[in-house]
Amino acid sequence: MTTPEQRAAALKAKLASVSLDVPRDSAELASISTRAMLRDAGYPVAEQRPQLDVRLHGRAIPGHDVPVREATSILGSIQETVSACGQAVARKATAAGTIHSAILRATELRLSPALGFGSVVFHLGGASEHVTGDEIPDTTGTETLLDLVFRTLFKIIDVVQTDDPSESSPVEELRLLGPRTVKHLNDLAKEITDGEIDVDFVWQSRAARTKATLGRRGALALKDAIDRTKEEVTIQxxxxxxxxxxxxxxxxxxxDDGPRINLSVTPEAAANLGAYYNRRVEVQVEQTRRWSITTGRESFTYKLLQIEYLTGESEVADQQEIPNSSDPRTS
Structure with a gap:
């Protein structure tokens, strides 16, 4: 027979293994309680649709209202960021132009607001998993594009919000998402810092429940990380x-890939390139990639470091190293 101490220890261990999410406000607590009461009474409870809850709070929201301009700017930036990130994780990212209609449909968020004391909560419904009804039992709940988008974005938000030096830098993750996503993330960070509004995110679907908070400190760190993505130098x-x-x-x-590339060289080096005119060559260049936060567009410049002409695909001849005017060895 177990003792009270053993039963208490077993209960404590069981509770420790359970992940409990504390309701953020009275509205969420009421919703959870109502669903539990209906379920316990034997009534069918409709499956909750995928939903992003966006809670706005902070110094600019002492009560339960928010200026229209701030709310629409933040929600608009969130929608644009989600669609651009969806395009990036689906490996169809572009810096400009129209996002593919299928991506727009899969990442569209639909608004349904609710008020809470000291905050404003917007419920943004997302696209559901496509279910026909013929699925094998327990095989639904597969990851949707929105699940992947929010997992990707929340990972970056968690890093900048904690500002933990031991965590990996978000710069590389931002570069992978492309300039369009980064532009809209920068817009969101600017709205948060300028408006002194903190934003809590909770994403719920059949396959996932994730959350993140982006406050003013995290938004400043995000803007700093974005500034460090605006220029990237590689050797190609x-x-x-x-x-x-x-x-x-x-x-x-x-x-060979099609585009015509301008090569930056000194006039002295250019004078020695005549032997390579209209010849098949292979060049080594320092590629500098820059992008504009304002437009989201990328631009590239190329500094010629080395050139060699090709007498065949497998044979290289006459390699010439291009002097670098900034190298003291060439002065």
Missing amino acids: RIKGTLSTVSTLVHPQLLS
Whole structure:
């Protein structure tokens, strides 16, 4: 026979293994209580649709209202960020232009507001998992595009909000999401810092329940991380035909992939490129990628470091290293 101490210890261990989410406000507590009461009474409880709860609170919201401009700007930035991130994680990211209609449908959020004391909560319904009714039992609940989007975004938000040096930098994750997503994240961070409004996110679906908070400190850290993504320098090797050689304008390479690339070189180095004119060459370049927060567009510049002409796909001849005017060895 177990003793009271053993039963208490077993109950404590069982509670420790259970993940409990504390209701954020009276409205959520009432909803949970109502669903539990209906379920216990034997009434059918409708499956909760995928939903993002966005709670706005902070110094700018002492009661239960929020200025329209701030609310619409924040919600608009959230929707644009979600759609752009959906495009990126679906590997169809573009810097500009129209997002594919299928991505827009899969990431569309629909508004249903509710008020709570000292905060404003917006319920944004998301696209449900496509279920036909013919599925094998217990096989529903697969991950949707929105599940993946919020897992990706919340990971970045958690890193910038905690500002923990031991955590990985969000810069690489931001670069993977592309300039369009980063632009809208920057807009959201600006609204939070300027409006002194903190935002709590809770995403619920059949497959996931995740949450994150982006406050002013995290928004400032996010903007700093975004600033560090605006320029990226890498070394690239490109094959093509040197179509223009001049000491007055940039030499141009018609790459095998199609685009015409302007090569930055000193006038002295350009004067030595005549032997490579209209020849198949392979160049080593320093590629600098820059993007604009305002437009979300990317631009690239290329500094020529080395050139070699190709006598065949497997044979390389006449390698020439291009002097770097900033290198003290060439002065």
